[in-house]
Amino acid sequence: MYLEHLSLTDFxxxxxxxxxxxxxxxVLVGSNGIxxxxxxxxxxxxATLSSHRVSADGPLLRFGTDRALIRAKLVRGEQSTILELEINGGRANRGRINRSNPVRARDLLGICHTVLFAPEDLALVKGDPSNRRRFLDELLVSLVPRHAATRSDYDRVLKQRNALLKSARAGKFTAGHEATLDVWxxxxxxxxxxxxxxxxxxxxxxxxxxxxxYAQLTDGSKAADAVYRSTLQNMMDDDGEPAGASTAPSEPGQQAEDLRLLSVDDLAERYVQAFAASRRKELERGISLxxxxxxxxxxxxxxxxxxxYASHGETWSMCLSLRLASYYVMLDDARTGGSAPILILDDVFAELDVQRRRKLAAIVAGAEQxxxxxxxxxxxxxxxxxxRVKVIPGGIDEQG
Incomplete structure (x- = not known):
């Protein structure tokens, strides 16, 4: 898949x-800030219905306007798709697919696939866990769009449950609230x-x-890995015994593999046990733990x-490797009917030394776009x- 045309209004x-x-x-070339x-x-x-720079939609609207519009024409083989996304300041965002009737914005998910490399990626390693959770969830939704609803359902329930726990902390918790908490x-x-x-x-x-x-970007002297740490495996009941899943692994990857042996129903039961074990602490703190x-x-x-522990160069290599790993996972899906992603490298090369520049460039050069x-x-x-395209104030100057 590749992007053939992009049009922005008040973005x-x-x-x-x-x-x-x-x-x-x-390559889009232009002065910083242009x-x-x-x-x-x-x-x-x-592609993701989220920005890699800000957490809210407000800054995406040109100052003084109340909506922005993104239009794009995507080409895959002999087929083309036109996507339109209206970003609204005071109401829900809306989309259109091939100029059809308006649909929910999230109905556009899974059509345009991108992998975006940016200086902000340093937060994937150096930042707090929310950055890494967001990385996982955005990739998850790109691969399986229905998980946008999974994430939305979880966020909604979490908000309601936290509101109930805060009421308890404020001294407004009754026996009726206890039953309601059981339901949540x-x-x-x-x-x-x-x-x-x-x-x-x-x-x-x-x-x-x-x-x-990581081996492609470096000399391969160190292995790179990722370990999913679940709160299920850190919970203890009142007697000090583990509540829920098995204990932490002795080597990277073992913890995630242990939990993968459980079905969704099994994991749900473990959560119920963990909520019961942590209820006293949650009521004291007024938050879901x-x-x-x-x-x-x-x-x-x-x-x-x-x-x-990683040096600055190692940190950059790890960030780039995470993005490349997501690219490779998308390519795996493309071989079985999915779409190869558009690779976006936003001002990344200025942050890298010459060796990493050349290695990253060699890896991505063969991508479709x-x-x-x-x-x-x-x-x-x-x-x-x-x-080359030259970016000038308020627009672009084609260079061929």
């Missing part, structure tokens, strides 16, 4: 811009089990690709966690020779 700094793309490599990243952000948003425990156990089961399967798919990508919202994806380099942004041509390795 970020653009009142209106239209841009044509070709398969292969396209709007290159805004173009890449729009493509990424169309069941709902959250089911929603959490479905999300956890999907994440665990995804991590197992990512792990070999992560190690392979167990569930996928508190899990961690631990990145391991050699024998040590990457966070806090690669979109690259840079402040100057000198930042782009020779391996990514391709069409």
């Amino acid at each position: 970020r700094s653009y009142a209106q811009v239209d841009l044509r793309f070709d398969p292969g490599v396209t 709007g290159k990243t805004n173009l890449m952000e729009a493509i990424g948003y169309l 425990d069941q709902h959250m156990a089911r929603a959490g089990a479905e999300l956890l089961h999907a994440r665990l399967e995804l991590v197992e798919r990512l792990r070999p690709h992560l190690n392979s990508a 167990v569930g996928p919202h508190r899990d961690e994806l631990e990145l391991v380099l050699g024998q040590a966690p990457a966070k806090g 690669v979109l690259v942004t840079a402040a100057v041509d000198a930042d782009i390795p020779d391996e990514l020779a391709g069409r």
